[in-house]
Amino acid sequence: MKTKIPDFVKTNQFGLLLLVIVFILLFTFTTDGFSSRFNIYALSRVVAIDIMIGLAMMVVILTGGLNLSLGALGVSAAMFGGWCMESMGIPISISIVLILLFGSFLGWINGYVTVKTGVHSFIVTLATMSIYFGFMTLLTEAEAFRKLPETFTDFGSMKLFNKYISPLLLLSIFTCFVLFYLFKFTDIGRKLIAAGANPDAAELSGISVNRMFIYCHMLSGFLAAVAGIMLTSRIGAAIPSMAGHLGFDWLLPAFLAPVIGGTLLSGGKVTVFGTMLGAVLVTLINNGLYLIDVGEFWVRFFLGLILLFAVLLDRAREYFTSKNSIVS
Amino acid sequence: MSNLLKKDWFGLGLVIILGSILISFFKPAFISPFNLYVLMLSVSLMLVVAMSQMIIIAIGQMNLSVGAIGGLVAISFTGLMEVYDLSILSAMFIGLGIGIICGFINGYITVKTGISAFIITLATLYIFKGMNLGITEAQPFYEIPESVKYFGNAKIFGPIPFLIIIPVIITFLMWVLMNRTSLGRYMLAYGNNVQSSELMGISSTKIVVYAHIISGLLAAIGGMLVVCRLQLGTPNIGDSWLLPSFAAPVIGGAILAGGKVDVIATAFGVILVAIISQTLVIFKIDPFFVQIFLGFMILIAVFINRYREYREDRRNKVFSNE
Numbered sequence: 001m002k003t004k005i006p007d008f009v010k011t012n013q014f015g016l017l018l019l020v021i022v023f024i025l026l027f028t029f030t031t032d033g034f035s036s037r038f039n040i041y042a043l044s045r046v047v048a049i050d051i052m053i054g055l056a057m058m059v060v061i062l063t064g065g066l067n068l069s070l071g072a073l074g075v076s077a078a079m080f081g082g083w084c085m086e087s088m089g090i091p092i093s094i095s096i097v098l099i100l101l102f103g104s105f106l107g108w109i110n111g112y113v114t115v116k117t118g119v120h121s122f123i124v125t126l127a128t129m130s131i132y133f134g135f136m137t138l139l140t141e142a143e144a145f146r147k148l149p150e151t152f153t154d155f156g157s158m159k160l161f162n163k164y165i166s167p168l169l170l171l172s173i174f175t176c177f178v179l180f181y182l183f184k185f186t187d188i189g190r191k192l193i194a195a196g197a198n199p200d201a202a203e204l205s206g207i208s209v210n211r212m213f214i215y216c217h218m219l220s221g222f223l224a225a226v227a228g229i230m231l232t233s234r235i236g237a238a239i240p241s242m243a244g245h246l247g248f249d250w251l252l253p254a255f256l257a258p259v260i261g262g263t264l265l266s267g268g269k270v271t272v273f274g275t276m277l278g279a280v281l282v283t284l285i286n287n288g289l290y291l292i293d294v295g296e297f298w299v300r301f302f303l304g305l306i307l308l309f310a311v312l313l314d315r316a317r318e319y320f321t322s323k324n325s326i327v328s
Numbered sequence: 329m330s331n332l333l334k335k336d337w338f339g340l341g342l343v344i345i346l347g348s349i350l351i352s353f354f355k356p357a358f359i360s361p362f363n364l365y366v367l368m369l370s371v372s373l374m375l376v377v378a379m380s381q382m383i384i385i386a387i388g389q390m391n392l393s394v395g396a397i398g399g400l401v402a403i404s405f406t407g408l409m410e411v412y413d414l415s416i417l418s419a420m421f422i423g424l425g426i427g428i429i430c431g432f433i434n435g436y437i438t439v440k441t442g443i444s445a446f447i448i449t450l451a452t453l454y455i456f457k458g459m460n461l462g463i464t465e466a467q468p469f470y471e472i473p474e475s476v477k478y479f480g481n482a483k484i485f486g487p488i489p490f491l492i493i494i495p496v497i498i499t500f501l502m503w504v505l506m507n508r509t510s511l512g513r514y515m516l517a518y519g520n521n522v523q524s525s526e527l528m529g530i531s532s533t534k535i536v537v538y539a540h541i542i543s544g545l546l547a548a549i550g551g552m553l554v555v556c557r558l559q560l561g562t563p564n565i566g567d568s569w570l571l572p573s574f575a576a577p578v579i580g581g582a583i584l585a586g587g588k589v590d591v592i593a594t595a596f597g598v599i600l601v602a603i604i605s606q607t608l609v610i611f612k613i614d615p616f617f618v619q620i621f622l623g624f625m626i627l628i629a630v631f632i633n634r635y636r637e638y639r640e641d642r643r644n645k646v647f648s649n650e
Contacts, residue, residue, distance in 0.1 A: 066446070113627060113630075117630050117631055117634045118634060119584065119630045119633075119634065120584050120585070122390065122446070122584070123574060123578060123584055123626060123630060124627070124630070126570070126571060126574055126623075126626065127622075127623040127624070127626035127627045127630075128623060128627075129571075129623070130571050130619045130620065130622055130623035131619075131620050131623035131624060131627075133619065134616045134617065134618075134619040134620035134623065135620060137616045138614055138616045138617065138620070245567065245568075246571075251450070252450070252454060255447065255450055259447060265443075265444050265446075265447060266444075295462065297458070297461035297462045297465055297466065298458060298461075298462040299458070300454050300457055300458035300461060301454065301455055301457075301458025301459055301461075301462055302458070303454055303458070304451045304452065304453065304454025304455035304456075304457075304458055305451070305455055307447070307450065307451040307454065308437070308448070308451040308452070308455070311441070311443050311447055311448070311451070312441060312443075315441050315442070315443060
């Protein structure tokens with residue numbers, strides 16, 4: 001009698017996908033220019049970076065922690081890259097490797113201090129946020145690097161697929177697949193999840209939880225550095241204020257994407273594609289809010305409301321699914 | 329004496345006194361009346377902000393929206409007086425009311441949904457800040473009544489600003505609340521262990537909502553004090569509160585997991601941060617160093633707290649073996 005509902009329909013990702021489609025249809029029919037080539041291209045450049053930022057936060061949320069220093073770290077890495085390429089004249093490929101190493105190193109500091117003090121990563125990254133950002137501003141004297149190699153900046157303004165999509169988006173999607181593979185099919189990925197889900201049990205089964213947590217922070221630093229490189233390439237310059245004061249402009253997308261995507265804040269669960277869809281949804285809504293002209297200043301207000309609704313919905317979903325499972 | 333040494337505030341007090349003597353030895357300008365006045369002004373403001381965060385730390389949560397509440401109240405306070413010609417007193421009460429409502433929203437949603445306060449207050453941070461920017465369109469209010477300006481500038485005597493009265497009273501009330509009332513004890517019990525405090529019959533809803541209301545109220549007072557001092561209501565009031573609001577309680581030995589805060593040590597933490605920031609200015613060190621310094625101070629404080637916990641644990645073990 002009962003028709004069986006496929007499992008994926010019940011997942012958070014499916015709901016998100018529906019929401020994304022609904023919003024795309026809504027904005028396509030209610031606003032002018034949403035589906036224009038220009039707007040879609042602009043969206044793809046923005047969403048690419050939001051996905052990367054979301055992933056960078058997601059891998060730390062996995063440990064049950066957070067990384068407030070994400071924006072400061074990303075900008076510091078980007079400025080370091082600008083210095084490598086412009087002032088030192090280091091070739092692009094070597095510069096990128098150096099930037100990624102630098103980002104991972106800053107992430108390692110976060111992880112090391114968190115693990116060694118046993119203090120919540122919130123307070124540690126709050127401190128490192130101001131340290132990284134302070135040093136960055138001090139060393140760069142708040143000056144931007146604007147004469148970057150053209151091959152580097154051209155990548156950010158390249159247009160693919162009949163000029164609809166930026167290659168930055170492909171890079172982000174590729175990263176999603178790599179992370180998905182890492183967490184799903186590799187030994188180390190499973191250890192990372194086990195350490196986040198239940199540190200005590202993981203420790204007893206021979207996993208070095210501390211080392212796993214440090215790895216997560218390093219991965220977060222690495223991804224934040226990638227986001228920094230992408231943003232630099234998109235803007236065509238490395239600017240100290242490109243993520244706002246202390247890198248705070250990155251924090252809302254950083255939390256929105258994984259939380260909307262269904263990542264548990266208590267740790268132990270990652271949803272790579274949920275995070276991706278979450279970032280897409282946030283960028284869509286952000287873009288739509290500008291197009292329906294709510295006024296630049298109210299966009300923040302609505303994004304805050306959306307975050308609130310997202311977590312409340314998630315809560316409601318959890319509540320109903322747990323109720324259903326008891327009944328059956 | 330050994331009891332005194334164990335107090336969180338004792339070491340801090342010692343550092344403050346010795347540090348001040350040392351600094352004024354190298355730079356006599358440090359104890360000039362003007363410098364002391366500036367120092368006390370910044371202590372006054374940050375004291376309120378730190379208390380606003382401290383009470384949330386006490387229940388084991390965090391409030392990212394402290395600055396956003398302060399900013400929203402600041403522009404409401406000035407906007408009501410400038411645009412709607414309200415009297416200072418009614419504008420002030422509406423401002424306090426907004427702080428209470430914002431705090432209530434934070435607390436109520438947090439406790440009713442069970443979602444971490446971090447994410448709720450991150451959302452409300454953007455909501456309050458968005459309202460602030462939506463209302464002001466990022467333009468400041470300049471028309472402040474003379475009496476408000478006077479209040480922000482006046483001195484009691486010597487270098488002591490009139491403004492410091494309110495923060496001192498608040499600090500005293502907070503000390504009474506945390507140390508002498510059952511509500512304060514309940515908050516600490518809740519912060520220490522939510523389950524056991526509920527088993528004791530303490531209502532979680534009441535505790536969390538009260539703590540957030542007090543936090544919102546204090547953030548509102550902080551916002552209005554900044555208006556008095558700046559003599560205008562700019563939308564970016566509160567933007568830079570986050571780091572110092574956590575720095576002072578943590579330097580004062582608060583445990584972020586909840587259950588342990590010290591009002592006097594937090595106040596000393598505020599003074600220490602203010603002295604260091606001021607000293608860096610006197611020595612003409614780049615203002616960005618202040619930020620780096622603040623970050624390092626939090627890390628150092630975290631390490632020291634950790635070490636003391638470790639030592640205490642070891643001492644307890646020795647006793648239990650006997």
